[in-house]
Amino acid sequence: MNLSIFFEPLNEDIFASLNKPRTLGSYISRFVSKFPDWRTADIAILGINDTRGRGTSETEEAATAEAPARLVRKKLYSLNKGAGRCHIVDLGNLRPGISLDDTYLRLKEIVEVLISHNTIPIIIGGSQDLEYGQYLGYEHLDRVVNMVTVDSSVDMTEDPDAAPNKKQLRQILMHEPNYLFSLGQIGYQSYLVEPEVMGTLEKMHFEAYRVGQVHTNVQEMEPVVRVADLLTFDISAIRHQDAPACEPANPFGLTGEEACQLCWYAGLNDNLTSLGIYEYVPALDQRELTAMTVATMLWYFIEGFYHRKHEKDFSSRHFNKYAVAFADDNPDRMTFYKSKNSEKWWMEVEPLNSDNGSRIIPCSYEDYLQATKGEVPNRWILTQARIG
Template sequence: MNLAIFFDPLPEDPVGAAPVPTTLGAYATRFIDTFPDWRAADLALIGLDEWRGSAAGAPQGHSANRVRERFYQLQKGTGPVRLVDLGNLRPGLTLEDTYLRLREIVAALLENQTIPLLLGGSQDLDYGQFLAYETLERPVSHVTIDARVDMAEHDGARPEDTHLRRILMHEPNFLFCFSQIGHQQYLVPPGVLATLEKLHFETLRLGEVHADVRQAEPLIRQADMLSFDLSALRWPDFPGYTPPSPYGLTGEEASQLCWYAGHNDQLSSFGLYGYRPDQDEHGLAAFAAATMLWYFIEGFYHRLGETDFQSRRFMRYAIGLPGTPAKLVFYKARRTEKWWLEVESLADSSVKRIVPCSYQDYLHASQGDLPNRWILTQALLG
């Protein structure tokens, strides 16, 4: 596929004529004059300037270009960094056209095993990100990090307030599981959380992330795609969205979540949405978004390929239970000490799924209690 027809080149090189040799700008191939060879890349940065789904409209200034100015000044991490910058996506004639363009682009990158890094625009663009997975013809898992749960039904609701509902109701249904991280309960109608609970989806409130950010790691580790609304950060750490909020994730927590996402062997697309440069007088939010991208890339180049649970890289623990099931099987990675849980469908013993879990899940099982993650996964297996 000729992806170049969908993109505009960068208006100018954000790193200047001679990037510092140790910075990311010296390693990334950017679309200035010639479209980069994305087939040889591990990661592909895509700038988005589509705001028709937002009630606030388009900001002054291009959000992705502003972040690029900071991003390419950051020092290269420990990995080889095979990164291309495809430039800025040309919006479609309609918002729906933009979704479909994203679907085609992300699907082509997924087929090539190149991870798209989607930067800018309103969060409803993750609907196009999600549609690309329909081509995989297998169930996928989705994680959203957001201060709200965007499942509005009222008249006049904008796409950025309804996109999650659209994803959950999409037909054909190829969504296996969904997790919501970082929401603030006073911003979410109670019926919305009840709906997610009925669907056997997991949620992790902002307060729970503050208490221990590591609780989010197993949820992110099971995701194929992640959508991050940058308004989930508190305004003092990220003054780049509207309306401002004094509450939210800290910059350190947001960067840690991005590292978890990058380190997830399964995750194949990543979106940072909602940055508005006209709210960012001193470039603080642009620097924060650039740093979050840096942590994702650093996590990616620390991936270990921990998927062969029968290898010597894993320890296997079987725990007997007094009821049904009679036994639970856990796996622990020797190197990273991450835990997984094997869930066998009670309706069909031939259907099994190994899902990420925590050490606390193992402790609960050792005390005779079924972990909540087993119960939720069992319900999803049907």
């Protein structure tokens, strides 16, 4: 497939001074005059300058026409490359469709093609509703997928007059065919979310974690991220001090360090096949602080990717298996697996319906300890409710 017809080439003058030895800029093959060979790449970067999902007028669009990925690229390319191999391409900026729906469909096609060739797209947007197009790229897989979103709010409003970037999660949940198995929401702030929305997540047995829970123990977010096939990140989830270029400004939220930690977890995740970072507004980034924060997040994601352990065979000698029995009068037991290489934990969830197969899902050491005390981890309960 000729993907180049969907993209606008980059201006090489912007990056002329960023090809210093050992920096990422000297290792990333980018679309300037010749479209890079994305079929053999590990990761493909693409920008999307479509912010119509914010509900802005055409005049406001023209005033903020600078591609959001431009400044991020400048910062990312200037960072030193980590140890090991690096095969990354930059496809340029996706040409927006005539309508917002057209852009979703273009993004769907791009994501679908890339992940079918085992190339991970990194999407730099653009309004958060573009994650709907990212999600649509998984429709061809003929299997259920897991999604994790990092956001200060939960974009599921039923208000018909709301901007598209306030209701894309509802679009995803209502989409037919329905291939979403789980949704994890990280970093939401209770005063920004309607109680009815949280009630909906609870009824659907999805996981949601307040920003305070991330502050308390960011390591407990690792199993949440590890289950994801796709992850999306709204810049508004990060506090204004570390990422001021979003609208509206948010004085509270994740720290830049926590955002980087989550991206590191995402990179390490063997199952994750796409990453989207949205709602960056270049016009508000006067000192380019947000661009640097996003670039650093991407650096950690890339580093995480090249440190993947490819741990999927739980019957291999690389795993220890633990069976936790409950009270003497209860014949049930829970099975846990621990990797000898990464020391990460998984647990096997048995279905309520014997016709459905069991699932082995990521968990934490705390889940194992909870089971040894005779308590069933909440993560196990939610997964069992979903598989039936």
